[in-house]
Amino acid sequence: MRGASPDGWWTHGDALRRVVTDLLAAELAQMRPGRPSAPASWSPDTQFVRDLGVDSLELMGLGTALAEALHLQRGGIDEQLLARPCIGDWITSARAGLDACATAGVAADELALTFRTSGSSGSPKRCTHALATLEQEIAALAQLVPGRRRVLSAVPSHHIYGFLFTVLLPRRFAGWHDGGAVEVIDMRRAGPAALAGLARPGDLIVAHPGWWEAAARVTPAFDADIVGVTSTAPCPDALAATLAAAGLRLLQVYGSSETAGVGWRDRADQPFTLLPYWTRADDAACLARTLPDGTARPYPLQDRLDWSDATHFVPAGRLDDAVQVGGMNVFPAWVADVLALHPQVREVAVRLMRPDEGRRLKAFVVPRSGADVDSLRADLPGWIAERLTAPERPVAWTFGPRLPRQASGKPADWIIDAE
Numbered sequence: 001m002r003g004a005s006p007d008g009w010w011t012h013g014d015a016l017r018r019v020v021t022d023l024l025a026a027e028l029a030q031m032r033p034g035r036p037s038a039p040a041s042w043s044p045d046t047q048f049v050r051d052l053g054v055d056s057l058e059l060m061g062l063g064t065a066l067a068e069a070l071h072l073q074r075g076g077i078d079e080q081l082l083a084r085p086c087i088g089d090w091i092t093s094a095r096a097g098l099d100a101c102a103t104a105g106v107a108a109d110e111l112a113l114t115f116r117t118s119g120s121s122g123s124p125k126r127c128t129h130a131l132a133t134l135e136q137e138i139a140a141l142a143q144l145v146p147g148r149r150r151v152l153s154a155v156p157s158h159h160i161y162g163f164l165f166t167v168l169l170p171r172r173f174a175g176w177h178d179g180g181a182v183e184v185i186d187m188r189r190a191g192p193a194a195l196a197g198l199a200r201p202g203d204l205i206v207a208h209p210g211w212w213e214a215a216a217r218v219t220p221a222f223d224a225d226i227v228g229v230t231s232t233a234p235c236p237d238a239l240a241a242t243l244a245a246a247g248l249r250l251l252q253v254y255g256s257s258e259t260a261g262v263g264w265r266d267r268a269d270q271p272f273t274l275l276p277y278w279t280r281a282d283d284a285a286c287l288a289r290t291l292p293d294g295t296a297r298p299y300p301l302q303d304r305l306d307w308s309d310a311t312h313f314v315p316a317g318r319l320d321d322a323v324q325v326g327g328m329n330v331f332p333a334w335v336a337d338v339l340a341l342h343p344q345v346r347e348v349a350v351r352l353m354r355p356d357e358g359r360r361l362k363a364f365v366v367p368r369s370g371a372d373v374d375s376l377r378a379d380l381p382g383w384i385a386e387r388l389t390a391p392e393r394p395v396a397w398t399f400g401p402r403l404p405r406q407a408s409g410k411p412a413d414w415i416i417d418a419e
Contacts, residue, residue: 008111009131010098012174013181015157015167017044020066020091023158026407027065031058041189044088066090068126069114069158072097115160117257127257129160132292137261138168140275144251144264145204145227148173152198154187154207156407160257161231165206188407193218201225208232208409212250213239222247229253231261232408234315240268254315259299262287263313271312280310285319323352325360325391332361335392339363342383344371349403349411350394357416363394364414366403373399 010016021042048054054062063081066072072094080093101111111131141164151170155162170182185198187207192215199205205228207215212230216239228243231253243250244267254272255261263272274280277290284305286298305313322329332350339348347366353359367376377397384393396416404412 008098008102009167009171010095012171013184015171015184016095016098017091018157018184018186019070019163019167020094021087022156022162023066023069024062024087024090026156026158027062028052028054028058031061042087044091045086046088047086049085063090066094070094070098071101071112071114113163115158115163115257127160129260133289134164134168134260136277136292137275138164138172140277141165141253141261141264142169142172144266145169145229147202147225148204148227149182149202150200150204151182151184152187152195152203152205153184154192154205154211155232155409156188159232159408160260161253161255161408162206164261165204165229169204195219199223199226203227204229209235209239210405210409212243216242216246220246227251231255232410235268237268244268256302258302259287259289271308271314274311274313280307323361325352328389328391330361330389330392335361335388335394336363338387339365339380339384339394342376342380344368344376344379347403351413353396353416354413357396360396361392361394362396362398362414362416364398364400364403366400 010019025042042051046052048059048062059082066081081090084090084093112128113131113134114126114128117125117127148169151166151173153162153166155166157163157166166184170184173182187194187198187205190198192211195205195215196219199222201223203226205226207228207230209230209232212228212235222243224247226247227249229251235250235252240250240252249266251264251266252268252272253261254263254265261275262278263274265272274287279288279290281288281298283298285301287301288296288298290296302318304316304319306316307313318333321331321333323332324330332352336348336350339345339350344367345365346368349364350361351364353362363380365376365380367373377399380397381393398414398416404414406412
């Protein structure tokens with residue numbers, strides 16, 4: 001692709017604008033814990049300082065995050081970002097940087113993007129994927145959902161799931177329709193209740209299990225030829241069955257930020273099928289991927305997989321959920337299961353504290369309807385003392401009406417000071 005005219009994902013429709021604004025909104029929210037999130041519906045003339053109150057350190061952090069995610073570290077692009085005051089300028093700079101990579105210094109198989117994990121099972125980490133491998137995945141996934149003419153999205157586009165299904169996949173669909181644009185409609189601000197008035201035959205609806213759960217309550221039936229897709233967290237079989245009974249074909253995609261997509265299924269009672277470039281490895285903790293250039297590479301797995309044959313599996317839990325407390329291995333998921341046995345507890349999440357909070361476990365508790373929170377708060381420490389060892393016992397408690405989750409539907413961290 002050296003010397004060629006750029007025809008990358010960033011040149012199609014409003015894909016680059018969506019990725020940049022979603023990324024910057026998420027970064028700014030992370031920099032301001034406990035404060036209301038700024039809306040991501042920024043116009044091109046939105047200024048960082050004047051309109052968003054961004055200070056110099058936040059501006060530097062935003063520029064670094066964008067340069068890292070899109071691999072714009074060439075030609076002084078980070079300095080250009082810091083010198084420009086508004087969203088539209090940053091989108092223009094990002095497009096110019098990507099164009100430069102595509103036309104001069106970087107071959108097609110060297111273009112890459114970096115995504116960050118949610119941190120739902122530990123500290124967030126950076127996961128870099130060659131654009132060629134992401135395109136390889138989309139070529140396979142597109143065959144599973146042919147005929148789509150619009151994409152309705154309930155997920156952020158800067159996460160790997162959103163990028164694949166709301167950025168790369170619509171571009172593939174456009175190629176099937178003689179280059180006609182495939183509209184991507186952001187459903188995050190409309191919510192599941194608006195789905196009945198928006199969805200029409202030929203749509204692909206991209207969401208996560210929490211969103212689909214809400215949609216199932218307000219959408220009793222789906223028109224023919226509407227396909228849904230879900231990822232980021234396990235989809236309960238009962239939810240998948242409810243949506244199927246309402247007429248929706250729901251494609252479940254299993255994967256992670258580290259591996260990207262691994263397998264798929266569209267029936268809750270069936271195992272997942274490996275995507276065609278993956279093969280089962282001798283090491284149960286790995287899969288082997290055949291890359292676009294024909295070479296093979298092992299990828300570590302985050303979950304145990306139970307195999308029914310060489311290409312079909314079901315996830316069977318994390319390979320290692322242990323964290324260290326007082327020099328001992330403890331399992332937050334096990335602690336949460338024990339806490340959920342309390343008769344006044346409906347749901348619970350348990351995590352290791354952040355470094356600035358301490359070195360013990362913390363718990364977020366959703367009481368059952370009618371439970372007295374003050375009484376429950378007083379009762380839980382003694383209740384767990386009879387059932388858990390000292391390192392396993394949470395020492396900080398937060399109570400709320402629902403477990404904290406990110407926009408993607410994945411579990412989110414919470415701040416003890418925000419109780």
